[in-house]
Amino acid sequence: MDDEGGRWIEEPLLPELPAPGADQIIVRGAQLVRVVFGAAAADPRHQGYTEAMVLAWARTKEGGWGVLLAWGSSWRQRNGRSTVKARWIWCRLLPDRVIAVPPPRGLMPEDEWHRHHVDSEFSEAVRSAAASLPDHLRDRALQPAEPPPDRPPSVPGKP
Numbered sequence: 148m149d150d151e152g153g154r155w156i157e158e159p160l161l162p163e164l165p166a167p168g169a170d171q172i173i174v175r176g177a178q179l180v181r182v183v184f185g186a187a188a189a190d191p192r193h194q195g196y197t198e199a200m201v202l203a204w205a206r207t208k209e210g211g212w213g214v215l216l217a218w219g220s221s222w223r224q225r226n227g228r229s230t231v232k233a234r235w236i237w238c239r240l241l242p243d244r245v246i247a248v249p250p251p252r253g254l255m256p257e258d259e260w261h262r263h264h265v266d267s268e269f270s271e272a273v274r275s276a277a278a279s280l281p282d283h284l285r286d287r288a289l290q291p292a293e294p295p296p297d298r299p300p301s302v303p304g305k306p
Contacts, residue, residue, distance in 0.1 A: 152225035153232075159220075160184075160197055161238035161245075164213045166279075167205035172215075174203045174284040176292030177273065179248040179261050182218075196246070200261065200273050202288040203280060205237070212240040215280070215288075217272035233268045235276035250291050260291055 160182040181196035199218035207213050215237055222232035251262040263269040277288040 156221045156223045164237045169281045171205045178292045181246045217276040219268040231268045233272035
């Protein structure tokens with residue numbers, strides 16, 4: 148993802164993980180989330196967060212969950228200009244820092260189901276993350292997840 152001779156100017160939202168094997172990936176649809184940071188992680192009344200999308204899940208060797216996360220991240224171009232650029236990576240899920248968000252209502256005609264414009268870097272990150280998955284999982288990863296009836300949306304269902 149280091150193209151144009153630029154560089155990321157912020158760390159990933161969650162600790163990066165290597166991509167899991169195709170047979171370990173679970174996709175039940177995309178989940179819009181807020182990844183909280185700083186004081187927000189300790190006190191939910193604070194609003195420090197970055198909006199992101201979880202597209203897929205996989206068990207980690209340590210017993211927790213990894214997620215394929217997509218978002219718009221800060222990028223510094225070679226000319227020094229900062230901008231937002233599509234970013235996606237497999238990350239370790241930190242449940243105390245990830246809050247599920249219901250799909251937004253009142254969308255504009257040019258918006259995706261997650262409220263971001265079809266040409267936005269966020270939407271590009273979501274599409275690129277989905278494209279990194281095995282072919283048979285891609286379409287489902289682009290649709291909003293239905294929460295399992297016995298679990299909150301931030302917890303993956305069983306395959």
